[in-house]
Amino acid sequence: MIVAVAFSLISIGALAQATASDGHASQTAELLAIVHAGKLVDLTHSFSATTPVWSGFGQAIITPAKDPKTGQPYTIDKDGFRANYFSMVGQYGTHVDPPAHFAANGATIDAIPLNQMILPLVVFDITGLLHQDPAHALSVNDILDWEKVHGRVPSGSFAALRTDMSKDWDSNPARFKRSPFPAWSLAAVRFLIEQRGVVAIGHEALDTDITPRMDSETWLLQHGHYQIEAMAHLDEVPATGAVLIAMWPKVKNGEGFPARVMAVVPADASPVH
Template sequence: MSATTIAALIDALGDASVQVVDLTQPLSERTPVIQLPEPFANTPPLRRRELSRYDDRGPMWAWSVLEIGEHTGTHFDAPIHWISGRDGEDVASVPPSKLVGPAVVVDKTAEVQRDPSYLLTVADLQHHEREHGRIPDGAWLLFRTGWERHAHDAEAFLNVGENGPVTPGPDAAATRWLAEERAVAGFGVETVGTDAGAAGGFDPPFPAHNHLLGAGVYGLTQLANLGELPVTGALLVVAPLRLVDGTGSPARVLALVPA
């Protein structure tokens, strides 16, 4: 990219012909976190302990200690999060060039409205490409489902029924196709995890984690405001902590969008 291109982008941000859309859910003690059945260990919700607040403990400053799971709120999944990617990158090892790339939005909001367990298929992805062009190398594929409307109601967001969670996600064939047939950088969703709620019963179990992380494709979860993005033409910026040995990290996710 030339200096002229950078200058043009700076000008476009200044005159609002390019806008910044925040795709990050607010993070608080009330942020929903995934709930695994026994005997598996669960991540705790965000907790904070106040160190000082303009008082005798620190008269001119306020700060707190945070306890937070790597996979809490809007967060990034590194390959080592899953056994299939155990020899891959931790969060700190991810090349920064892969954290910036074109966004491609596949919108199945209407389908999920009718069926909250809707599964994204290879046919869906191929239909999308026929209408909008091939998914570019290095792109972030974002699966829009409308699930963000539940983001501040933990019960509705996790949507656990008698047979387990009922949330949308990709089927096993779609994740294998993305991992083997396309060179995407990452896959993002509005739900609590990149897999569908029923994915523990798929073959293989949790195929988004298994196929994508195993192929070095990153994950993003609990995204917001995907409806403000065009189908193609936005630039995604993903900013996890540079956490050594991190399997994941809460992240700020932004999109640069033509006005």
């Protein structure tokens, strides 16, 4: 009797586990179907030893990894593999600036929660304003005008600033590094964080703003929010409706690092900014 009851309980448990497994498989398939039905947009620049970077940091040095015994580079023909050494600042290429970049007690890149790395994406396109003001800084009025068309900025979003500066990244690096450049105003950043609940921001330039004390960047990072700099292809994502995924190596106590950033754009999302 005891054996029979035990067998029955084991059978019920196995059935429940199998049912749960089937349910998980179904959910996984649904998630994959949603992702693959949309469009994946790479918001990341490739970087190299000649990539635009702030002059105070200098260019990356990328060299072949060498056998310490022989001093010779590893090669596929000789060793069956190859690898590189990288010597560069963390703020290189498309990269993440965590709060610790500007705040003594701020979170480092390994401490940013995973749920803050997958966020709804909103894009503020100011390219139409740059003909008259090439160094226009997004204002609160610009945001309110945007909301009249697209609705209120959702709480918990990642807000990106489209300026099309990224189009000069490879073709005209000197122009890409120009100053002044289109940027964020401090008032706009504070409004998005304090009034709209935005989690993080991103932009195409190497800096958040052009003020002498970097007011927008300083305020953002010192108030516990991260940003992504040197973003690409923001012209390929809609003003709303996409999801941003930002990933970077989990460097212990890291104060910045190149990131891989993408957008998942639903098939029915409007391309209009």
